[in-house]
Structure formats: structure tokens, C-alpha cells
Amino acid sequence: MLLRKTIAGIHPRLAVVAHDMLMVWLTWTAVSMLRWSLAPNPSPVSLFGHEVWLVLAAQGLIFWWTGLYRGLWRFASMPDIWNIFRACLLGAFAVAITLFVYNRLVTVPRTVLLVYPLVLAVLLGVPRLAYRYWKDSRLDFVTRAPSQRILVLGAGKAGDALVRDLRRENRYTPVGFLDDNVQLRGSRLHGIPVLGTLDQLPQLARETAAEMLVIAMPAANKVQMRRAVDLCEECNLPFRTVPRLEDVVAGRSSFNELKEVAIEDLLGREQVQLDWTAIRTRLAGKRVLVSGGGGSIGSELCRQVARLGAESLTVLELSEYNLYMIEQELRRDYPDLLFNAWLGDCGDAMTCARVFEQARPQVVFHAAAYKHVPLLQGQVREAFRNNVLGTKALAEAADAHGADSFVLISTDKAVNPTSVMGACKRVAELFCQNFARQSHTRFITVRFGNVLDSAGSVVPRFREQIRAGGPVTVTHPEITRYFMTIPEACQLILQASVLGNGGEIFALDMGEPVKIRDLAEQMIRLAGKHESGDIPIIYTGLRPGEKLFEELFHPHEQYTDTAHAKIFLAQPRSMAWNLLTTQLRQGELAVRDFDEGMLRRILDQLLPEFASDGTPSDGVVVAFGSR
Structure with missing residues (x-):
């Protein structure tokens, strides 16, 4: 044998x-x-x-x-x-x-x-x-099974590589390419002809008896991607796409993997160009602390900090499950990283002191916050305790232990706040701005809008409602929000942390605002349904504290350009330090006594623009292109 x-x-x-x-x-x-x-x-x-x-x-x-x-x-x-x-x-x-x-x-x-x-x-x-x-x-x-006839949108390198791989699988039969480059008309890739332009898709799909469409344009911007998707929807055929280039580079997808078109593909923006040399110089070999490091923004910050070669990374997280998940991921992907997992509340001054004593962080990213606007409208004590006093406790610990820099992750809801959440984040901004004058630590604030697919945000909520068969609930037909992806937001946070000298508020260019109604309609169509009959959209009215439009700058905040095209600098509004600290001490007493009426009065006194009764405001839209 x-x-x-x-x-x-x-x-x-x-x-x-x-x-x-x-x-x-x-x-x-x-x-x-x-x-x-x-x-x-x-x-x-x-x-x-x-x-x-x-x-x-x-x-x-x-x-x-x-x-x-x-x-x-x-x-x-x-x-x-x-x-x-x-x-x-x-x-x-x-x-x-x-x-x-x-x-x-x-x-x-x-x-x-x-x-x-x-x-x-x-x-x-x-x-x-x-x-x-x-x-x-x-x-x-021997193994041939009925294969799907596909049309490929895009005859570039991605389309060429895609067809080469798909032909090996025998599940698909490419019947043609479509590309807007008229010079390619009549040419062949792997023996497959370039039939015409994208505008001819409905006609050519019928003539070739295509059964599926594949968008092979990973570098397409959101306008090009929306046009391609609209043409695909017009054909009433299933369609797929290839991953975006940044997802391939980050290892989240393989290059020729076919996937359903996600709303992130249509809201995507041009890839951010960063000064990675300056960022790496600031973070490489440094001891870094991320509060709220298990959340959507915090966990991505942890990944990017680990990738940039930090000496050690400490995560302070209140959620046991989130802390466990990010610890498992970082220990698996970065085994050489010195990682410290702290389960605790950044609003606990003793916890903050112990973390700083043991980890001795040089760079602090403060991402821990409560963020759900309607929920926090009736939870003033918890919103103030976590978003204001938590920031204060962590900032004072950073100052006391000689940290080099402290980056506060803020929100567009802090501008002209109409919600308790936005007002508390604005007070946290005021504290960091004014504390910077009293400290050797650089206190920097970074302000941005909604991030796609963050926990509890509108995109996953719509996705669940569509999966359940509807209806999809939208608060107002004209409500708009700014969106960016989580990796892009974190990259711009890192870039802003390098630009600041202390006391600044940086606002990220969020692009054009998106109507939530359009977002819901597009997600319904991407699921192969129609909002007219399959899944209805119901308008429920603005919730307490919710704005119709969001802003990134207060009208009184003069803003200027920075060295980075997507980051803007708002001129800080100063406040008497004694007045601010006195109000915050009263806030600490009100939190201890559970006096929510006093906390609302403190927010009103610190923020004259804030209506503590939660009356919705249309706000004043400040465009990035204006002066």
C-alpha cells in the first residue's frame, strides 16, 4: 500500500x-x-x-x-x-x-x-x-451550472480584475462592459466587449438579456455612485458593487468581493488626504488614553492610534461588553501594543486619578459621552454629570498629571443648542476652551455631525425598520443632517489634534447636509422595495430638543481656514473663569442632590442661546463657503 x-x-x-x-x-x-x-x-x-x-x-x-x-x-x-x-x-x-x-x-x-x-x-x-x-x-x-449573465459598469482596472476573477467561479457570465470613456467603445477586455456608456444601461441590459448588474467603480464619488445606482434601479435588475478602495486598504473587504450597495456608498465622500507624517510624529511612541474607547468613535480611534505605533493605549470605558470587545480585537490585531483596559466612569474623579497615575498618558482623546437627544431631554442630571462633569474630571486629571494634549470630541448639536445633550456638550467645550488658559496641557475641541452607522443612529434604525417590513419613521419631511463615515471622522480628529496649540475649536467639513427623507427612500430602494407601496414612510414630528437643521458654527464664532482643507477653526468665545467654575461647583451640588431644576437654570445662565424648555429651533445655517 x-x-x-x-x-x-x-x-x-x-x-x-x-x-x-x-x-x-x-x-x-x-x-x-x-x-x-x-x-x-x-x-x-x-x-x-x-x-x-x-x-x-x-x-x-x-x-x-x-x-x-x-x-x-x-x-x-x-x-x-x-x-x-x-x-x-x-x-x-x-x-x-x-x-x-x-x-x-x-x-x-x-x-x-x-x-x-x-x-x-x-x-x-x-x-x-x-x-x-x-x-x-x-x-x-462537468461542473457548469446555469450562470447569471452580468453587465459590468466600469471598464477600468477594477472591472478588468473583477471579470478575470468572476470567470473562474463559473457562477457568472460577463456579457459586456459599460464605460463613459468613449475611446473604449468597441474595445474588448478578456474577450468581452465594451458596449456603450452608462446612460445606455437600460437599453443594453434588455438587449444583452442581463440578469444582474455589477458596479465596478471603487473610486467613484457619491455623485457618480448615485447616478450608477439610479440607472441600475431603472432597469429593475439586482445589482452589486465592489468595495471602496479605503475598505480594501483597511482590510475590511477583499478587492473583488461582490456586495450589496450600502447607503454608505452613496453618502461617501472623497478620501481624506492627511498629513500622516505629522500625525505619526505626534502619536508614535506616546502613551495614549481614549475615554469611551468601546464606542463607535472611540473604538475606531483606538484602532488608528494602535496602527500609528503608540507605545501604550489605555481605554477607559463604562460598558463592560464594549470594553471586552475592543480589548479582544486590539490584543489580537496588535499583540505588541501595551494595552490597558479600565472599566470605570470618567465622571469619577478618583477613577480618573488612578488611571492617570498608573498609565501616565501623554495624549488624551475624550470620546465618552451620552449622545441620544430625545432620551437625555428627560435625564438632565445624567447628561450634565456625564457630559459636563465627566469632561471636567478627566481634564483636571490630565492637567494634574502633565498630559501633553487633551482632545474633546464634541458635536454640531453644541451650536445654538436646543437640547439638553447639545447644551451639556457646549458647556464641556466652554470648560476646555477656558481651562486651556490655566493649564500647560493643550486642550483642543473637535466638533462634527453625525457619523454613519454609529450605535443608535438613524441608519441602523432605518435598516431594522426596513427588515421588519416597515414603516420607516422620519420626524419631519424637511429635516436634514450632516454625515461622514466613522473612519473619516477619526482621521480628521487625529489631524486636528496635530494642528491645535490649545483652546481651539476645530469643526470638520461635513459636506452637504442630507435630507433624512431622501436617506430613508434610498435605503428602501436599496433593499429592493418601494416607499410608495412596500414600505411606507411615516412622519412623526420633531422630538423634544431636536432641530430641523444642524449647524457647525455659531453665528458669533468667526471661523478661518486651517492648513487642512476639511478642518476649520472657530474663534473661541471667552468666559470669566470664576463665573464658569462657580457655576460648575453649583452643578456638582445639584447633581449630588438630584436637583434637575437647578441644573436647567445653570445651563440657561451659562448659555444665553439655550432654550431649556426644549423648543425646537430651525437654527441658523452657516455655510462653509461663506464669510
Whole structure:
């Protein structure tokens, strides 16, 4: 049994060696005979003389040395063909040296040595490619199942690579490309024609009997992506897309993976260009603390800080489950990172002091906060305790232990706040701005709007409602919000932390506001449904504390450009330090006594623009392009 297995295992390899040696013998004798036949006095060519055996030995050693027999004919490809050509050239050189030593090349015409490697490369390469073609064709015939006819939108590198991979799977039959580059019209990629432009999609989909559409434009901006999706929806055919380039680079997706179009693909923005050298210089080798490091923004900050080579990372997190999840992920992906997991409340001054004593962080990112506007309207004590006093406790610990910088993650709801959540975040901004003048620590505030797919946000809520069959609830037909992705927001936070010297408020360019009604309609259509009949949209009215429009700057905050095109600097509004600290001490007493009436009065006194009764306000929209 063992002998039979051994023979079975080596037999195919011996057959390959025998084939190659036969081709060497055939090439050498054929080329030699042809050359001598052209001579006036031809010499007889011995079919099995000493010269032939020396050629076989020399060429065989070169085949072995170049690893020609490590490859499999079943998967022969261009690298294998190149290796064969290299082996033939080196073999001709080895044969020439061997025969020179043997008989000074007396019986070998020089033209034989020139023609021999070319003919041998053809005789070795063609059978390998033919064998692979035969195996592929035979496998296709045996396993072929009904495959979907697909049209590919985009005839660039992504479309080319996608079709090459899809044809191997036998589940799809690409029938054509569509591309707006008119110069590609009539050309072919892998034998598949470029049929026309994207605007011709509905017509060409019918003519080619396409069963599925694939958008192969990973670098497309949101306008191009929306146009492609609208055209696909017009065809009433299922459609898929390839991952975005940033998802491939970050390892979240493989390049040619087909996936359903997500709302993030349509709200995506141009990739952020960052000064990674400055960011890495500021964070590499530093001890970093992230509060709320298990949340949506905090966990992504942890990943990026770990990727940038921090000496140690400490996460202070109130949620046991979130802390466990981020700890497991970072210990798996960054085993060399010194990671400290602290379960605790940043509003507990003793916890903050102990964390700083043991971790000695140099850079602090404060992402811990309560953020749900309607819920916090009736929870003034908890909103003030966590969002204001938690920031104060962590900031004072950073100052007391000599941290280099403290970055407060804020929100657009802190501008002209109409909600308790926004008002508390605005007070936290005021504290950090004014505390910066009393401290050697750089206190920087970064303000931005909604992030896509964060916990409890509108996108996952709509997704659940659509999955349940509806209805989808929208508060107001005209309500708008700014959106950006979590990775983009965190990258801009890191960039802003490098730009600031202390006391600044940086606002991130959120792009154009998105109507929540349009967002809901698009998500319903992406799910293959229609808002008119399948899943209705119901308008429930603005909730307490909710704005119709969000703002990133207060009208009295003069803002200027910074070194980064997507980050703007708001001029801070100063406040008497004694007044601020007095009000916060009263707030601490009110939190202790559970006096929510006093907390509302404190918010009113610190923020004249805040209506503590939660009356919705349309706000004043401040455009980034205006001055």
C-alpha cells in the first residue's frame, strides 16, 4: 500500500520530467539536423551520441536549479512561462560551457546554440498551457451550472480584475462592459466587449438579456455612485458593487468581493488626504488614553492610534461588553501594543486619578459621552454629570498629571443648542476652551455631525425598520443632517489634534447636509422595495430638543481656514473663569442632590442661546463657503 501511494505520488512528476527531457532531445537533434542540412558538407548527427547525453544532463540540471518542477501544469500561467524561458536560456549557456569543455564546440554550429533555447521554450510552454486549457474546459463542462449573465459598469482596472476573477467561479457570465470613456467603445477586455456608456444601461441590459448588474467603480464619488445606482434601479435588475478602495486598504473587504450597495456608498465622500507624517510624529511612541474607547468613535480611534505605533493605549470605558470587545480585537490585531483596559466612569474623579497615575498618558482623546437627544431631554442630571462633569474630571486629571494634549470630541448639536445633550456638550467645550488658559496641557475641541452607522443612529434604525417590513419613521419631511463615515471622522480628529496649540475649536467639513427623507427612500430602494407601496414612510414630528437643521458654527464664532482643507477653526468665545467654575461647583451640588431644576437654570445662565424648555429651533445655517 505504501509503495503504491509513493508511486502514485511521484508518477505525474516523473512524467513531466520525461516529457521535458524528450523535448530537449527532440529540439537539439532537430535544430542540429536542420543546421547541418544547410551546410555544403553536412556531418551526420548522432541521435544518442555523447554530445546528446551531455546536453540532456546540462539542461536537466538547469531545470532542477530553476525550480521548473515545483509548478503544476494544471495551473500554468505567465510566471511559469517566464521561468521556462529563463531555464532555456540558462540551459543553452550551460550546454555551451559543457560542450566547450568536452570538444571545444568543434561539432556544434553557433546558430544551433542561438535557435535551440527559443524552440525549446515553445515546446515546453505550449503543452503546459494546452493542458491547463483542456482541464479548465473539462471542469467547466462537468461542473457548469446555469450562470447569471452580468453587465459590468466600469471598464477600468477594477472591472478588468473583477471579470478575470468572476470567470473562474463559473457562477457568472460577463456579457459586456459599460464605460463613459468613449475611446473604449468597441474595445474588448478578456474577450468581452465594451458596449456603450452608462446612460445606455437600460437599453443594453434588455438587449444583452442581463440578469444582474455589477458596479465596478471603487473610486467613484457619491455623485457618480448615485447616478450608477439610479440607472441600475431603472432597469429593475439586482445589482452589486465592489468595495471602496479605503475598505480594501483597511482590510475590511477583499478587492473583488461582490456586495450589496450600502447607503454608505452613496453618502461617501472623497478620501481624506492627511498629513500622516505629522500625525505619526505626534502619536508614535506616546502613551495614549481614549475615554469611551468601546464606542463607535472611540473604538475606531483606538484602532488608528494602535496602527500609528503608540507605545501604550489605555481605554477607559463604562460598558463592560464594549470594553471586552475592543480589548479582544486590539490584543489580537496588535499583540505588541501595551494595552490597558479600565472599566470605570470618567465622571469619577478618583477613577480618573488612578488611571492617570498608573498609565501616565501623554495624549488624551475624550470620546465618552451620552449622545441620544430625545432620551437625555428627560435625564438632565445624567447628561450634565456625564457630559459636563465627566469632561471636567478627566481634564483636571490630565492637567494634574502633565498630559501633553487633551482632545474633546464634541458635536454640531453644541451650536445654538436646543437640547439638553447639545447644551451639556457646549458647556464641556466652554470648560476646555477656558481651562486651556490655566493649564500647560493643550486642550483642543473637535466638533462634527453625525457619523454613519454609529450605535443608535438613524441608519441602523432605518435598516431594522426596513427588515421588519416597515414603516420607516422620519420626524419631519424637511429635516436634514450632516454625515461622514466613522473612519473619516477619526482621521480628521487625529489631524486636528496635530494642528491645535490649545483652546481651539476645530469643526470638520461635513459636506452637504442630507435630507433624512431622501436617506430613508434610498435605503428602501436599496433593499429592493418601494416607499410608495412596500414600505411606507411615516412622519412623526420633531422630538423634544431636536432641530430641523444642524449647524457647525455659531453665528458669533468667526471661523478661518486651517492648513487642512476639511478642518476649520472657530474663534473661541471667552468666559470669566470664576463665573464658569462657580457655576460648575453649583452643578456638582445639584447633581449630588438630584436637583434637575437647578441644573436647567445653570445651563440657561451659562448659555444665553439655550432654550431649556426644549423648543425646537430651525437654527441658523452657516455655510462653509461663506464669510
